[in-house]
Amino acid sequence: MRQSAVRIMPEKLKLLTIPNISLCIPSCSIVEFAGLSDLASSMYKVMVENSGVGLAAPQIGYNIQMLIIDKDPMFRQSQLGHFACEDFFCLVNPTLQPTKSNKIQIVDQEGCLSFPGTRDKVDRYEEVEISAVNVKGEPSRFIIDGLVATILQHEIDHLVGILFPFRSSSSDTWFKYSKNKMEMDRCLSVMQKNSTRTCGHFMVSNLLEFCEENSIKFDETKLARVKKYCG
Ligand SMILES: [Zn+2]
Numbered sequence: 001m002r003q004s005a006v007r008i009m010p011e012k013l014k015l016l017t018i019p020n021i022s023l024c025i026p027s028c029s030i031v032e033f034a035g036l037s038d039l040a041s042s043m044y045k046v047m048v049e050n051s052g053v054g055l056a057a058p059q060i061g062y063n064i065q066m067l068i069i070d071k072d073p074m075f076r077q078s079q080l081g082h083f084a085c086e087d088f089f090c091l092v093n094p095t096l097q098p099t100k101s102n103k104i105q106i107v108d109q110e111g112c113l114s115f116p117g118t119r120d121k122v123d124r125y126e127e128v129e130i131s132a133v134n135v136k137g138e139p140s141r142f143i144i145d146g147l148v149a150t151i152l153q154h155e156i157d158h159l160v161g162i163l164f165p166f167r168s169s170s171s172d173t174w175f176k177y178s179k180n181k182m183e184m185d186r187c188l189s190v191m192q193k194n195s196t197r198t199c200g201h202f203m204v205s206n207l208l209e210f211c212e213e214n215s216i217k218f219d220e221t222k223l224a225r226v227k228k229y230c231g
Contacts, residue, residue, distance in 0.1 A: 013046050013060040017114045019183035021216055024161045024190040027056075027063040028202050028230035030092050036066065036229065037135045040090040043068050047088075052113045054151045056158030059114050061222060063207065064229045065093045065199065067155040069148070080148075082140040083132065094132035095199050096156050098125040099143055108150055110164050120173040122164050124150045161194040163187075190214050204230050 016023055030036065039062070047055040047068060057066040068088045069080075083089040104126045111119045127145035130152060134140070144152065154164055165173035166188075174188065193214070204226060211218045 013042050015046055015050055015113055016059055016061055017116060018163065019180045019187050020114075021183075021187060021190065022061060022063065022222065023058055023114055023158070023163060024187045024194070025058070025063050025207065025216065025218070026161045026194060026197060026202050026210060027058055027065045027159045028204055028207050028226050029200075030064050030066060030229045031231045032229050033092075033135060033137045036092065037085065037090075039229075040066065040068055040085055040088070040135055044085075044088045047113075050113045054155045055113065056155045058158050058161070062225050062229075063222065064226055065159045065202070067091050067094065067152075067159065069151055069155065079142040079144055082138070082142075083134045085135060090135050091130070091132040091152075091155075092135060092137070093199075094130055094152070094156050094159070096128050096130050096153065099127045099129050106150070110150070110154060112154070112164050114158075115163060115165065115173075118165070118173055118176060120165055120168045122154075122167045123169070124153045124167075128153065130156075156199050159199050160197045162191055162197075166191050166195070190216070 043055050043057065043060055046060055047070070053072065054067065054069040057064045068085075068090045071084065071088050080089045083091050106124055106126045107121050108124065109119045110122045126149065127143060128149050129141060129143045131139070131141040157164065157167070174184065207226065208218070
């Protein structure tokens with residue numbers, strides 16, 4: 001007879017989708033790196049289960065500045081090698097700026113796991129310079145263009161609370177979700193406040209202030225997750 005063992009299971013991460021207001025809240029800078037690598041691996045599972053190529057921590061209910069992208073052979077490992085984990089790359093506290101030599105914007109069809117079943121044209125910089133630390137807290141910077149640059153711009157937007165249809169010139173994508181019009185309008189108005197924000201230093205006190213200003217209830221579980229990594 002098989003004996004059933006009692007095991008403490010790791011928390012099952014759940015993909016958040018619009019109109020969850022947590023997706024519109026800016027994320028905090030990470031200062032504590034213990035356990036981050038395990039969290040990134042759990043994020044990778046969620047990404048693969050949902051057939052994505054990138055995922056940002058707020059999408060699984062962690063408002064912390066961390067993102068992962070798939071370690072696809074077509075992605076340039078030479079630039080991203082510093083950020084390599086087992087099956088993916090992980091960037092912590094990333095900041096981004098368009099390169100001086102190339103500020104041309106490109107137009108491509110984007111999608112987002114938090115906005116299921118929707119694709120739209122979004123303007124993105126063709127080439128960007130990214131600074132970030134890896135899961136161990138070691139810094140590096142690199143210049144990248146093409147598809148990976150687009151994915152990284154999309155994921156870094158998540159870390160300031162911006163979802164891709166907000167960057168689209170047409171508002172159609174956003175309002176396809178009219179059955180949740182009230183919640184969608186609320187997300188949109190919060191996102192409007194983030195529109196000029198760049199990813200940078202953001203502390204737990206800033207997060208609490210932001211939530212209070214916008215009458216957002218940030219529940220205890222989510223706050224505990226942020227405090228664990230962001231002090
Ligand atoms: Zn997304």
